[in-house]
Amino acid sequence: MAATFLVVPEWQGSASSRSMRLIDGAEAIRGDLPSSATRVVEIPLGAGDAVGSGVHRYSSLAVVRERLAEALGQVPVSDVPIVIGGDCGVELAAVEHAMASAASRKARLGVLWFDAHPDLNTPATSPSAAFSGMVLRALLGDGAPGLVAAPPLDPASVVLAGTRALDDGEAEYLEESPIVRIDADAVGAGLASVLDPLGFDEVYLHVDLDVLDPAEFDGVPDPQPFGVATADLTAAIGAALTGRRLAGAAITMFAPASPDAATGGLAPILRILSALTAATRTR
Template sequence: MPAAFVVVPEWQGSVSARAMSHADGAHAISGDLPSAATVVVDVPVEAGDALGTGVQRYSALRRVNERMREAMRGLGRTPIAVGGDCGIASASVANAAAGDADSLAVLWLDAHPDLNTPESSPSGAFNGMVLRSILGEGADGLALADGERIAPSRLVLGGVRAVDDGEQSFIDEHGVAMVGVDRFGDAQAVVDAVVATGATRVYVHIDLDVLDPSAIAGLSYPLPFGADPDDVVALVRAVVGRLPLAGASIAGFAPASPDAALDDLPTILRLIGALASGAS
């Protein structure tokens, strides 16, 4: 079956000065998606409260998580979540795991590993904790439960180039697989890393800041020495051509203006096309 697109204009997972631009980014992308295959999740207007969790805007994030789960239930197509900020990946991975988490690998293409906890995070931003929540750790209602959570051995980080101390400790302790941007030109290297996890299905997440800022302007956290879009498109197509795609997400688009969004959309739509090529 073809892909279904679940658009989530969430911004509350970011604490960037351009956080609310993530909602604008999601809406800009949705305008170029097929309407018959697209669902838009209603995101609260309010920022939300931490409620003592150590996660900024926790109450709003939890509400979006619940609404995403409901929207993705029973779609009958391979869902691709479109953010918004990277916090949308938590509910999306839970849907892909669907009680068979042991069979699922997660390929996380991002300039940051997003492996902080509320205790280790320097900012309290959920988009810097979301992958740790996918591994089952973090605030109640955001961390995945048994049957959903992914083991660190099923994780492959791609393009990471900014790591906090707590994240590095976790990566070292668990031997998390990593593929640098310098290897993205060899798509088979990424395929081999995913296959080496022993998984039989794959979930692919793309934070647009994995790309070099010269390739895309609408980033809230631009970092130099990122990937070339052609390489990312090729490696995603190679990975989903090798293992069945269980789900995917793309996030981190924060355009400065509607006109600026138009300049970046062709690159983003190519990446979405690569993800959708694995839908079946």
């Protein structure tokens, strides 16, 4: 089982003034990936249009979804796809692919969402209309037509880890949802005890870099205080992959302050990548 890396420098899903820096971040990470195992998914040059969907830049986001889905379909079934964003919107196609792959193996898939934000808005509740803040809800089946998973992800298969910045609509949704939450200060030591009873055979790992504490890493569009230490995050990834197959993963939202700052911010990211690919190196 080897890793195939798909670099998707999408920025259209972000509402940040630093959204274009997501391209620099994806390119910086790409420079440290093995070229023979890395593919680049081209994104539209333009911002795109909402076309009445309630999602900013909807048209470009729909194109990226299609292109990434096609690229994922070309990954050998024996390989684990690891997506390098770009914004969190890349997860729509990536998680859909993992869901289909796990279903073909008749495996129970868990989606572990390491993120300061739950990304559970809809076009009706989002204060920004940015798809990055809607993508998990879209995977759960709620959102703009054309940017919604079919079939939807089961909310009982989702674990939010390190989430600490919620919009009102997201908080209301979580009050009635079976989604499991793990606080940032419990991510390192408490993950195994949460995952083990859930009975997942495989896991998909979403890592938005804003899950990290900004005192350690601030190369993201919207840093949030009181986050997870890099060591705790890598330990949690190791715990998630103990006794479970890695169905796929993504690292998103690296937006360095400048192209020159990109290289200096890579150390935590490379540690996370190493933790994610450990399972592919030992099987």
